[in-house]
Amino acid sequence: xxxxxxxxxxxxxxxxxxxxxxxxxxxxxxxxxxxxxxxxxxxxxxxxxxxxxxxxxxxxxxxxxxxxxxxxxxxxxxxxxxxxxxxxxxxxxxxxxx
Amino acid sequence: xxxxxxxxxxxxxxxxxxxxxxxxxxxxxxxxxxxxxxxxxxxxxxxxxxxxxxxxxxxxxxxxxxxxxxxxxxxxxxxxxxxxxxxxxxxxxxxxxxxxxxxxxxxxxxxxxxxxxxxxxxxxxxxxxxxxxxxxxxxxxxxxxxxxxxxxxxxxxxxxxxxxxxxxxxxxxxxxxxxxxxxxxxxxxxxxxxxxxxxxxxxxxxxxxxxxxxxxxxxxxxxxxxxxxxxxxxxxxxxxxxxxxxxxxxxxxxxxxxxxxxxxxxxxxxxxxxxxxxxxxxxxxxxxxxxxxxxxxxxxxxxxxxxxxxxxxxxxxxxxxxxxxxxxxxxxxxxxxxxxxxxxxxxxxxxxxxxxxxxxxxxxxxxxxxxxxxxxxxxxxxxxxxxxxxxxxxxxxxxxxxxxxxxxxxxxxxxxxxxxxxxxxxxxxxxxxxxxxxxxxxxxxxxxxxxxxxxxxxxxxxxxxxxxxxxxxxxxxxxxxxxxxxxxxxxxxxxxxxxxxxxx
Numbered sequence: 253x254x255x256x257x258x259x260x261x262x263x264x265x266x267x268x269x270x271x272x273x274x275x276x277x278x279x280x281x282x283x284x285x286x287x288x289x290x291x292x293x294x295x296x297x298x299x300x301x302x303x304x305x306x307x308x309x310x311x312x313x314x315x316x317x318x319x320x321x322x323x324x325x326x327x328x329x330x331x332x333x334x335x336x337x338x339x340x341x342x343x344x345x346x347x348x349x350x
Numbered sequence: 351x352x353x354x355x356x357x358x359x360x361x362x363x364x365x366x367x368x369x370x371x372x373x374x375x376x377x378x379x380x381x382x383x384x385x386x387x388x389x390x391x392x393x394x395x396x397x398x399x400x401x402x403x404x405x406x407x408x409x410x411x412x413x414x415x416x417x418x419x420x421x422x423x424x425x426x427x428x429x430x431x432x433x434x435x436x437x438x439x440x441x442x443x444x445x446x447x448x449x450x451x452x453x454x455x456x457x458x459x460x461x462x463x464x465x466x467x468x469x470x471x472x473x474x475x476x477x478x479x480x481x482x483x484x485x486x487x488x489x490x491x492x493x494x495x496x497x498x499x500x501x502x503x504x505x506x507x508x509x510x511x512x513x514x515x516x517x518x519x520x521x522x523x524x525x526x527x528x529x530x531x532x533x534x535x536x537x538x539x540x541x542x543x544x545x546x547x548x549x550x551x552x553x554x555x556x557x558x559x560x561x562x563x564x565x566x567x568x569x570x571x572x573x574x575x576x577x578x579x580x581x582x583x584x585x586x587x588x589x590x591x592x593x594x595x596x597x598x599x600x601x602x603x604x605x606x607x608x609x610x611x612x613x614x615x616x617x618x619x620x621x622x623x624x625x626x627x628x629x630x631x632x633x634x635x636x637x638x639x640x641x642x643x644x645x646x647x648x649x650x651x652x653x654x655x656x657x658x659x660x661x662x663x664x665x666x667x668x669x670x671x672x673x674x675x676x677x678x679x680x681x682x683x684x685x686x687x688x689x690x691x692x693x694x695x696x697x698x699x700x701x702x703x704x705x706x707x708x709x710x711x712x713x714x715x716x717x718x719x720x721x722x723x724x725x726x727x728x729x730x731x732x733x734x735x736x737x738x739x740x741x742x743x744x745x746x747x748x749x750x751x752x753x754x755x756x757x758x759x760x761x762x763x764x765x766x767x768x769x770x771x772x773x774x775x776x777x778x779x780x781x782x783x784x785x786x787x788x789x790x791x792x793x794x795x796x797x798x799x800x801x802x803x804x805x806x807x808x809x810x811x812x813x814x815x816x817x818x819x820x821x822x823x824x825x826x827x828x829x830x831x832x833x834x835x836x837x838x839x840x841x842x843x844x845x846x847x848x849x850x851x852x853x854x
Contacts, residue, residue: 264638266436304648305427308656314370314408317377325388325396325500335387336497339438339485 254278356556356607358600359569359580360516362592364529365549366539367481368412368506374480375403375446375504382501383545390501397442402646405430409506410453410650412538413478414660416508417454419532419667420473424657425453428478428650433639438498439483447509449641452477459532460669461524471525472513474567481505502546508538513567514553519596526550526592531668535693543588550592554599555580556607578607579615583627586620595620598627671696679703679717688725695739698746699724705750710757723753727767731774744773748780755784759840760791791838798831798839802847805830816852824848 258278262269269277322335331338373380376394393401410428417424431449452475463469483503485496510529516522530548533541541548561575571577581603583595603613618627666674668690675686689699699720706716724739728749732739752769755761761769769787773780805827806813816823824845831844 260638264434264436264640303643306648306650308407308410308428308650308652311407311410311650312372312377312404314372314406315377316371316379319378319390319392322386322388325391333497336499337388337438339496339498341494 354604355559356604357559357562358517359514359555359557359562359564360518360522360596361514361553362512362516362522362525363551363553364510364526365481365551366416366508366510366529366533366541367547368409368508369537369539370406370409370412370506372406373504374406374409374478374506376401378504380505382505385501387499387501391503395441395500395504397440403446403644405647405650406506410478411660411663412506412536413453413476413508414652414657415536415663416510416532416538417457417476418657418661418664419536420454420457420459420476420510422454422457422473422476424652425451425455426652427451428453428652430478430644430647431641432644433479433641435637435639438496439485439503441483441500441503445479445482446644446647447479448477459525459528461521461528463524464518464520469521469524470515471521471528472515474511474513476508476510479507479509481507514555514564514569519593519600522552522596523589523593527589528668530589531691535665535667536663543586550586550589551582551584552586552592552596552599553580553582554596554603555613556600556603578603578613581613581615582617582633584617584619584630585622587622591620591622594625595627598625602627665693675717678713679721680714681717681721685721685725688729689721695724698739698741701746702750702753705746706753709754719753719757723749727770731771735774737774744770744780748773748784752780752784755788761787798835798844799847801834801839802831802844802851805834806848806851813852824852 255274255278258274258281259269262274326332326335326337329337331340367380368374370380372378373390373395376392378390378392378395380390382390394403405428414424429448429451430446432444433447433449434444436443454476455474457473457476458470459473461469461471481502481504483498483500485498487494487496489495512525516525530541530543533539533548539547543549555569555578557569557578558575561572562577563570563572569577581599583599586592586595599618606613615633617630617633619630620627671690672686675681675689676683681689688695690696702720702724703713703716706720707713710716710719728739728744732743737743749770752761752766756763756766765787769780769783772778773783809827809830812823812826816827827848828841828844831848832839832841
């Protein structure tokens with residue numbers, strides 16, 4: 253993993269890294285990836301993918317229930333205005349809303 | 351644009367909020383419109399640790415229904431994926447969506463072009479996902495901040511993506527309105543663009559004629575031609591803005607290319623007040639969403655029986671209905687367009703025809719009568735009053751009685767329209783108004799002979815003229831009778847009674 257990759261990953265997570273941090277984290281990340289890499293060596297050719305299946309009929313029926321109270325919803329929120337969550341600053345990178 | 355050296359290539363992404371009781375992955379009530387902010391929220395919507403998504407069966411049924419209505423293939427398995435991006439409108443840090451395997455793929459809808467030609471708009475995919483929170487952006491002492499309301503977060507959302515096969519703004523508009531119509535016909539969504547229930551995002555590029563080719567969902571250059579980047583337009587709040595914003599972009603991009611400038615890949619926002627698009631941000635790199643399979647939701651198996659059951663909800667769709675109306679009713683294309691635009695109106699119309707045909711054997715005649723009254727008078731009144739054409743507002747049996755009374759020459763068209771207007775505007779019962787009219791009419795026809803005798807007595811000169819051979823006097827006498835009855839008498843009847851009396 254190069255410095256660019258770490259920088260890109262940090263940007264996607266909206267984390268600003270200083271030059272020093274980038275220098276420090278890059279070998280650390282490489283180390284982590286190296287140790288996870290052993291998974292790649294396992295032969296999975298004849299192993300079925302392990303994912304649970306659910307028949308359509310067992311999905312949740314469309315019935316509305318209770319929600320939390322506004323006060324509860326906002327109980328972990330630092331800044332509140334008119335019942336809404338107030339987020340300061342322009343989120344850098346300006347990623348789109350879907 | 352006819353002499354342009356460029357081809358226009360448009361693809362359209364449409365998001366539709368599915369009309370369900372609960373949200374996509376939790377039981378929060380999904381009808382949040384105008385409710386207090388952050389009152390339709392639970393740990394799942396907030397992505398709190400330990401909260402798990404549980405898919406809504408009805409929402410997926412409606413997604414499949416949309417796929418069936420647009421001739422898509424329906425997958426046998428449903429796979430959800432995580433689409434990661436970091437933004438306050440998405441507290442989990444990812445949106446649950448579908449990436450590699452959308453539920454519906456390879457479909458199409460047919461639309462009419464401006465020239466009246468049938469155009470096939472190919473749909474690449476329809477997939478199920480969840481909506482995100484509503485955020486509004488403000489500043490305070492020059493400092494930017496956003497306000498977030500999570501009520502919308504997690505509402506069931508389907509995304510419908512076309513291939514880059516649309517060639518002009520008019521077709522894009524027609525396609526968007528066709529999708530809206532299908533949503534409403536099938537009860538998938540109210541698809542009200544002003545309320546954000548339906549959102550259209552066109553992407554547009556211009557390429558030199560003969561220098562590009564389309565293969566499936568992709569556009570490729572021919573030879574060493576370098577493709578122009580595409581521009582995406584957001585913030586479109588109405589169907590007409592789909593057309594206007596694309597037309598604006600075509601003109602803007604053409605000018606840029608003529609100046610020799612390169613087109614930067616970018617997202618622009620439609621400004622409905624100024625009727626222009628405005629630069630929002632450039633897209634230098636491809637979006638990096640780090641998709642991965644959603645581990646919290648199992649693969650969902652859909653059987654053929656499931657799809658068949660859902661297909662039963664497919665009502666006759668507008669295009670098929672229009673074809674049938676032409677075949678069995680022989681109505682004009684315009685009338686058919688108006689009658690089939692809304693499912694409720696077409697159902698109302700068919701009931702009126704059915705009732706009329708109990709007494710009138712000519713089915714085409716019945717359809718023509720019903721169509722004239724509904725597309726003409728009823729539409730013009732309901733449009734000015736902004737009310738729906740429905741059984742609640744005008745009972746079908748009353749409208750049918752009115753039409754029959756008109757057809758039997760008992761009531762004039764003007765008088766009938768007056769009654770209809772009165773019934774709607776003053777919220778009166780049309781049946782009662784018609785009964786009252788008939789009673790007054792009968793009463794005046796009892797008196798008609800008496801009135802005629804009076805007129806004959808009052809106009810001795812005219813009577814003598816007639817008897818002396820001056821046949822024009824008859825017209826004068828008819829006029830006198832009509833004046834005295836204030837127009838309520840049937841002029842033909844007056845004429846025949848007068849002739850009878852004069853020839854005695």
